Amino acid sequence: MTPKYYAPKGGHPGQDQLLTGRAVFTEAYAVIPAGTMQDIVVSSLPFFEDTRVWVLARPLSGFAETFSQYILEVQPGGGSDRPESDPDAQAVLFVVEGTLTLTLDGNDHKMTPGGYAYLPPSAAWSLRNTSDAPVRFHWIRKAYERVEGIDIPEPVITNENDIAPDPMPGTDGKWATTRFVDSLDVRHDMHVTIVTFEPGAVIPFLETHVMEHGLYVLEGKAVYRLNTDWVEVEAGDFMWLRAFCPQACYAGGPGRFRYLLYKDVNRHMKLR
Template identity: 65%
Template structure:
């Protein structure tokens, strides 16, 4: 993967009073789209035990909709960070840096992460984070309650990069559709995958995928047209798509450059039952 790849990161601010009100934001029973234009200062959130940070929450569990994960875009100012970033011992996480650099201390080992950096943090992991640079850093923080299985150990933490992991071409696609997989699909320790999907201009998902895995898709680069639950929508770098389980989905990459997105999906576990109350 070329180190020249760029990742879109929100800048905040507020639109002028002269801007049109209508936008591409959509929330339906099958999917939601949060376009980049709505990630303004008035929708930011904060967390306890953090300094010089703010974040945009682009996914959270909702009853009757997507239910397995949360996703934040975190902005850290110079000297910003936290010695108590995660307050839920059962939570696992992926951090993916889209701008700047930061130091993540994982179990006593400090990792300097810059744009494209990827870290997996298992449940009960001890970690801290600090922006020791003089510029802002921005990263995605994807969290999930880890589903323990008796006889299978939880995964180990690891740090890698988009630039270090080769993308794998999907079969019979002529290399126009590739996936950068940061964990092995057959590794049953993992109950979520956070990958990067790349389409070259003109590449397509040639059928409406309809499957049990729910998705969060943040567009890192480029643009495309998506077919979601029977409707066509345009998306571009900075947009986020939230797809419920079984939402039909296909796409066409419109070019002129690569279309890339950060993809969350839940994997490798039985489907939980909704049990009747006694």
């Protein structure tokens, strides 16, 4: 089945619209619906041309602390020759619409929908839209936590369509995860994966664990349990879960429910 990838287009609601929406921000989680990603909330970044940004997540004291996540919309000819100014920041790029040209160590890579790139800290990279249509992609950033005796990971450039999902044991493939890097590779201190639920599939218990989560719904709809609440979500929505926030899912829609998932992994808990 061909994957689908929701991408925001912006715009502005008319004066005839009701104020009622599904946006929620609590002490344990946040839901940022697709409908909130309008023109009025876009941002700009240093050294980018013909680019606008929707910021989905940023570190906040006492809430989410490990990552930031953006959706970038780059017009033809736009991009940046120096996108990252933080030498400690690693990145994952994931393309949801259009064609992105990623230049890494002087080599060009064409990234199309489903395209994934892991870029380690201090990597020499830039990006451009050399096509004739806008490109939209996620950019997830995390300060890399160095550990003495463990090397920094190498770059990874691939596409979801070239990777077989790993089914969750005992689910007959109804719940599966597409992994872009080896989950046992402790050089990586974050994982960005794609989780797929077939219609009717569930997370059958309240997961409660230390990883902070960012979930962007790529396709479909579901009912998600967040802390004490059941929340309806659909393609284009973003969920931001604090560490230990109880979570579960029922994929009740007519098609697959899929999301891009960030979590922090493979490191000791900071004690100070």
